[in-house]
Amino acid sequence: MPPIRTTRLVVTVAAVADATALARYSARNAAHLAPWEPARPQGYHSESAWVDRLALNVAEAAAGRYMPFVARLHNDEEIVATANLSNIARGVFQACTLGYSVDAALQGKGVMAEMLEAVLDHAFGEMGLNRVMANYLPENARSAALLERLGFEREGYAKRYLKIGGEWRDHVLTSRLAPEPPRI
């Protein structure tokens, strides 16, 4: 995928070459992300751990099951936001799950929304998906507001849905649909 330029960002598919920048992003945002993510094992933020994970991601992406995106401000090396399309299903489903985060220093500036608009355009355009699902912890008010602004609709409440921070936690389930159903 060629880089996508938005007003403030350059959005690319994460590659092994992004390991250094992703290691820095995850280390400096560890406390910011911890309440909303799975418990991370020791060594998770190291560059070598990122090289290993990214190599697996590249294989998953080639198989069409996973798309990890990173965003940088124009003319800057640092990664400032991430978004992943996972569990990509084809056939009669044409759907995936969206995960995302923005650097703590850039929260509340619309950077996440700007990146996700580009990712969603790609998901419904190039990738031809019908449905992008995004699920959040009930107390994640920022995530709830972001998804509502982006046009996601609440579809349900799933008990004991994901193991976050070492605990099985309920989640609110939302989706956004493609403007038109894909032709399959």
Ligand SMILES: CC(C)(COP(=O)(O)OP(=O)(O)OC[C@H]1O[C@@H](n2cnc3c(N)ncnc32)[C@H](O)[C@@H]1OP(=O)(O)O)[C@@H](O)C(=O)NCCC(=O)NCCS
């Ligand atoms: C969830 C998360 C991504 C939301 O990020 P965010 O910065 O609040 O989201 P947005 O990019 O939509 O920014 C919205 C804010 O920017 C403001 N804003 C400024 N300029 C803007 C612009 N050009 N466009 C849109 N909003 C803009 C909005 O008014 C809003 O401000 P507010 O937070 O004071 O109400 C972020 O809190 C995060 O990374 N959390 C940790 C990880 C996480 O929870 N991930 C999701 C798990 S489900």
